Amino acid sequence: MAQLTNCIAMMNEGIERVSQIIPQMPAVEARLCRLMLMVGSSLEEELEFKLKPHKLNHSDFLTLMILYSRPDGSSTPGELCEFATQGATNMTRITNALVKRGLITRGASAEDRRRVVIRITAAGKRFVQKMLPPMFPRVSAMFAGFSEADKRNLGRLLGKLAHNLDQLDPDTQP
Amino acid sequence: MAQLTNCIAMMNEGIERVSQIIPQMPAVEARLCRLMLMVGSSLEEELEFKLKPHKLNHSDFLTLMILYSRPDGSSTPGELCEFATQGATNMTRITNALVKRGLITRGASAEDRRRVVIRITAAGKRFVQKMLPPMFPRVSAMFAGFSEADKRNLGRLLGKLAHNLDQLDPDTQP
DNA sequence: ACATTTTACTTCATCAGTGAAATATGACTT
DNA sequence: AAGTCATATTTCACTGATGAAGTAAAATGT
Structure with missing residues (x-):
């Protein structure tokens, strides 16, 4: 993969000109935007790389983790779409794949029969518990040299940026 | 689009559990990673949205901007691949599309005839100068409420993160 | 009560991006 | 001059994501 630092140096000159x-x-x-985009996609690449041995991609993993992090281990396609920021079509595909691997189940809802209830299985939980820990060292390494204040600050600034992006969203075409 | 802030709230609870x-x-x-990923892809979405009216996607735009930002307005496919973090296959496709629109030209290099020289055209420069300014208000709005120190800090922390990601990269499979 | 609208998914056709391998050409090494 | 390496393009097979239309159930209006 290309060195991020090179790209950044190049970008700085470019923006200057x-x-x-x-x-x-x-x-x-504008520079901060590009920085965010570059670091973000590099992070994404890193994540996909770590997921590849498990035959998962980002959306699959995210979906599984949302379920795992639920107290009752269940959700619905609609909700998963919202939190994983995925289209319904895609969520159907993801769900199909995870069901086929026995990591989740798809069932009908009792109250509302339009609804589908998706639930992580015991095998799914074991799978997560096994695949997660080997990622920790790399995650920690990403923040090497970050003081506690740095981490707090980064969190705060990203949160603020997220908030501004939400405000922006009412899509008034530029 | 889904509210980023909701997703973040949901993520915070999830990580906690x-x-x-x-x-x-x-x-x-881990929380900072996810934050970066979420904000990053939201930013990407926002960018693609702004580019759509111009029939450009992110890679097209980036490629064009790299050329625009060059003193001599030219580069080579290989170099563009590196800085735009794109595969050669994709770069060929991007170049084809931009050439067809008359925004860039593809020519043979005088010194090394394996090389292809890609150059932004006058029309390409005009195109950039016309499409860029309408984006500025939204870019500024993203950083509403950021003090100068905030911006400096964000830049510094993202740079540090980028540096760590570069160090990480020697891909030792986890 | 029945018709209409809304909600929740799914199916299908399609497209953009990617990786791997093949090809062509030119430059460098010895 | 021959062999090796470097640069770029093309082709092909594949994955992941998306939009449009379809189906089914529930909510709402009259």
Whole structure:
């Protein structure tokens, strides 16, 4: 994979030059955007890499983890779509795949028969408990050299950014 | 689109529960990872949304911007692959599309005739200069409420994270 | 009570992106 | 000059994601 640091150095120069041609550009903010995008996709790559041996992709994993983290280990496709930010179509596919592997079950809801209840199985829980720990060292290593204040700060700033993105969303076409 | 803030709240509870079952999990770090991933993909979504009216996707845009930001407005497929973190296959496709729209040209290199020189055209530059400014308000809005120190800090922390990810990369399978 | 609308998924056709392998060409090494 | 390496493109098979339409059940209006 390409060195992130190189790309960043290159980007910094690029932004510098562009902001000389187009001075009204919010250069600092644009740079932060690109940084977020780069680090985000690098992180995604890293995650997919760790998931590959388990034959899972990001959405599969996320779906499974949401179920795992539920007190009762269950949810519905609609809810999973919302929290995993996936389309319904995709969630059907993910669910199919996980059911086939015996990690979750799909059942009809008693109250509302339109609804489908998805539940993690005992095998699913064991699977998560086995695959998760080997990831921990790399996760920790990502934050090497971060003080407690750094981590708090990063969390706070990302939260603020998330909030602003939510406000932005009422999609007024630019 | 789903509210990021909801997803974050849900994630916080989820991590809390998981870390009770699996106490050795680096909970703070894992939470920051997920935050980064969520904000990153939301940002990506926002970007793609802004690009759609121009019939560009993220890779197309990035490729074009790299060329635009070059003093001489030119590069090679290999270099573009590196900085846009794209595979060669994809870069060929991107280049084809941009050439067809007259935004860039593909020519043979004088010194090394294996090489292909990709250059942004005058039309390409005009295109960038026209499409970029309407994005600025949204970019600025993303960082509403950020002090100068906040922006500096975010930049610093993302840079540090990027550095750690680079160190991590020597892919020792977990 | 019946018709309409809404909600919850699923199915199907399609598309963008990716990896692997094949091809072509040119440069470098000895 | 021959062999090896580097650069770029093309082809192909595949995965993952998406949009449009379809089905079924429940909620709502009249």
